[in-house]
Amino acid sequence: MKKQKLLFIFGTSLILASCGADSEADIVNDIEAQQSEPEFHYYPKPASIRDQNKEKIPENTALESYGDEAGHYISETTTLLETMASLFEQRTVHTTDVQTVLTQLEELREKSSSFIDLDRPQPFDGLHHVHLSTLIEIDALERVLLDMKEPIHPLQVTNARVYYENAVMSHKLMEREYLSITEELGIH
Helix, strand or coil: CHHHHHHHHHHHHHHHHHHCCCCHHHHHHHHHHHHHCCCCCCCCCCCCHHHHHHHHCCCCHHHHHHHHHHHHHHHHHHHHHHHHHHHHHCCCCCHHHHHHHHHHHHHHHHHHHHHHCCCCCHHHHHHHHHHHHHHHHHHHHHHHHHCCCCCCCHHHHHHHHHHHHHHHHHHHHHHHHHHHHHHHHCCC
């Protein structure tokens, strides 16, 4: 008896639900509307983000030239920072080693001051801010190195290593910012 009631309720609800369906006239109108629409043409998208960005954004030589200069600057300063690492790998550090690193820091400063003097397009403002934070860490490293006097205590070298590692991390952030900007703009 319960099966019959359940079957009756299910059948009734199915009939009531189908009453809300489209009428035959609506179905015919929908089919005619689909047939009268123009054919869909498929245009494949370019394979890479760079190609897509070149289509969206017209080439801007100011962006490209600044991007090239920024890439060159980042490459050069990466090399300079890597050569400084030898100071922090030594067991005993002498003032001549410190003077070598200070000379490299001075070279890095010269490169950064000429890079900062370039006319910076607006999309590279984020890179500029990260670059300034890198320079702050390099200033702190330079101050610690200038305070070192013979005999140099290992704790002084450890303290300088902290500032060096902060400068390297900040520089890596600058590299990441550069890569994300250039990818977004489709420059490199």
